Amino acid sequence: METPRRGRGAQGCPRSAPSPMRRLLVGAVWFCAALSVAAGSFELTILHTNDVHARVEQTSRDSGKCTGQDCYGGVARRAAKIREIRATHRNVLLLDAGDQYQGTIWFSYFKGREVVQFMNSLRYDAMALGNHEFDNGLDGLLDPLLKHVNFPILSANIKPKGPVASNISGYILPYKIINVGSEKVGIIGYTTKETPVLSNPGPYLEFRDEVEELQKHANKLTTLGVNKIIALGHSGFKEDRRIAQKVKGIDVVIGGHTNTFLYTGSPPSNEVAAGNYPFMELTDDGCQVPVVQAYAFGKYLGYLNVEFDDKGNVINASGNPILLTKDIPEDPAVKAEVNKMKVQLQNYSSQEIGKTIVYLNGTTHACRFHECNLGNLICDAVVYNNLRHPDDNQWNHVSMCILNGGGIRSPIDEQANNGIITLEELIAVLPFGGTFDLLEIKGSALKQAFEHSVHRHGQGTGELLQVSGIKVVYDLSRKTGSRVISLNVLCTECRVPTYVPLEMKKSYKVLLSSFLATGGDGYYMLKGDSSNHSSGDLDISIVGDYIKRMGKVFPAVEGRLMFSAGTLFRENLVLTWGLCISLLYFIL
Secondary structure (H helix, E strand, O other), rough: OOOOOOOOOOOOOOOOOOOOOHHHHHHHHHHHHHHOOOOOOOEEEEEEEEOOOOOOOOOOOOOOOOOOOOOOOOOHHHHHHHHHHHHHHHOEEEEOOOOOOOOOHHHHHHHOOHHHHHHHOOOOOOOOHHHHHHOOHHHHHHHHHHHHOOOOEEEEOEEEEEHHHHOOOOEEEEEEEEEEEEEEEEEEEEEEEHHHHOOOOOEEEOOHHHHHHHHHHHHHHHHHHOOEEEEEOOOOOHHHHHHHOOOOOOOOOOOOOOOOOOOOOOOOOOOOOOOOOOOEOOOOOOOEEEEEOOOOOEEEEEEEEEEEEOOOOEEEEOOOOOOOOOOOOOOHHHHHHHHHHHHHHHHHHHHHHHHHHHEOOHOOOOEEEEEOHHHHHHHHHHHHHHHOOOOOOOOOOOOOEEEHHHOOOOEOOOHHHHHEEEHEEEHHHHOOEEEEEEEEEEEHHHHHHHHHHHOOOOOOOOEEEEEEEEEEEEEEOOOOOOOEEEEEOOOOOOOOOOOEEEOOOEEEOOOOEHHHHHOOOHHHHOOOOHHHHEEEHHHHHHHHHHHHHHEEOOOOOOOEEEOOHHHHHHHHHHHHHHHHHHHHHHHO
16 A cells, blocks of 8 residues: 655644643644653544545546546545555544535436445445535435435534425434444534535525534534544635634544645645645644645545544644555456446447547636636637627627636546547536526626636635636736726627727626526626526537537637736745745744
8 A cells, every 4th residue: 555644743632721831832742742652542544535526437637537548536446445444454434525426427417326326335434515415406415315325424504494404304414423443433514604606505404604513513522522523524625724723622624625635745646735734723722633635536535544642632643645546456346336337328428529639628727726728618619609690780799708617627638539529528527507698787797706706816716707708807916806907808899809898887798607697606796687687508518519510629728817917926925935934834
C-alpha cells in the first residue's frame, strides 16, 4: 500500500475548560504529545470520499472519460484499496460527505440505484447528505437512496415540516453512534444551508445554521458519554473550518462540496493543494481540530489516522489522500457488478453526437475561476438555437447567454476516442436535465448578476458566469458589489453586430439556464416577473443539435471574461502573503 505522508501532529481540546494560558502552550503540548502516548490511547483510521458525482467507472486525470492509458478511481479500484486498508488496520471507518448523486450517464439512467448498489457493496459506515442528493426532489432521494442503503444517512441541520415529516421520519438522522473496536464514535451530519438555491429539496425542508445544530448534537453526544465526535458534512471548506473553530466537542471535520484538495508534500497529480492534509484549524479555545476533504470524483481516497487519549482528546492526526492510480488493481467482484449494470447503458450512451478537435475544458479549475472554452461552446449553441428570422429592426431577438460555471460538470478530451463526442460525455457535462430559457430583464439587474458572479471569486463556488454575446471586465481588488468595471453586450438592433455598453434602464432579452432563471446559486435578481420568462428546450438537446450541425467544433477562449491589472496584483499579493504565512508557520 502507498505510504501516506504524515501531517502535523495535533492536540485536541480537553473536555474541561481550557486555562487562560492555553493559546501560549499549544506548541508545548504538541511537543509533549509527540513524546508520549497515553496508556489508554485509541487509534482510528478514517477513509473518506466526497463529491463522487456518479463516477462509477474509472476516469481520466481531469475526471472525464479515460482512454485506458490514463485512468484513475472508479468504485472497483476504490473497493480494492478499502479492502486492503481494512485488512491491515484495526479500527477503520468509511465515510462519505455527500454529492454521490449527479454527474454522469450512470445517474441519468439509474437515478441513484447505482449509488445504493456500490455504496452497499463497499460497506460505507455513514453518509452525509449533499445538495445534489435533492436534484430529483425529495421523492428521488427517498427512493432509491434513503429506503435502500445499509448505513445511516445523516444531517443534523435539515428539519422536515408539514406533510413530508412523517414520510422521511427515521430515514435522515442527525447523528449516529458507531461501535469501533472497543470505543464509541459519534458522527454528526450536516448539509449546506444553500441547498434550496442549489437544488430541488422542495418547500417542506428547512436547512438551519450548521454550527448551531451541530453544537446541540455534540452536547447531546457528550452527555451520552461519547468523547470521540466526527462532524461529517457537505457545506464547503470555509464552513468546515468554521465548524471546527466554533463547535465545542468536535474532534474531526470530514467535509465536501467545494472539491477542496489538501495534501502534505508534493501533490501526486495535477491538483494544487489548498493546504496541508489534515488542515489544522485553531479553535476559539486555542486548540487544533483536523479538517479534511478528498478533492472529488473518486480520484482520491481520503486517508486520515487519528489518535485519541483515554479522555477522547486528539493527540495526533496524520495522513494524506491516496491517489487511486491504475497501479492499484480493481476489485474483481465489484468490477463484475459494474460491467453487469453497464450493459444496460450501452445503446443509451454510445450515440455519436459529433467531434471536437480541441480539448473542451469543463474542469472546475477552469469554469469556476476564468472563461472556459466549453462554457463558450454551450452558450454559443444556446444563442444559435434561438436564431429567428430577422426583421427591419433586429438581426435577432436575443444575442446573450449566461450560464453558471458550476453547471458545467466535466471536460471532453479530444485525444480520447478520436475526438468523438458521445451522448454519455454530453450528459456528463450537463447532467442536470435543465432547460435554457428566455428572460427579459433590465440592464441594472444584469449588472447586478455579474457583480454576484464574482462576489466570492476564488473559493471554487459555481457562480462565475460563462457567456455568449457579452464581454465583461472585473477588478477583484475592488470591494464586493463594485467589481464590474466594464460590461458590453452584443447589439441586436443593428445590421452589423457590435459590442456596446450595457444600459441600466434598458430591457434586454437573455438566454439562461432554468437553474439561474429560478434564482439558483443566489441569482435572485434574475428570477423577476414570470410573465417575462419563457421556458426553453432541454440543455443537452440544444448543445447536441448544435454539435451535430457543426460536425466538428473547436471553441476558443476569446476574452469574453477579463480580469484587470488590479486583480492580478491582488492575486499575486494573496499568493505572496500565503507563502509568507506558510513559511512562518513552519519556522515557528
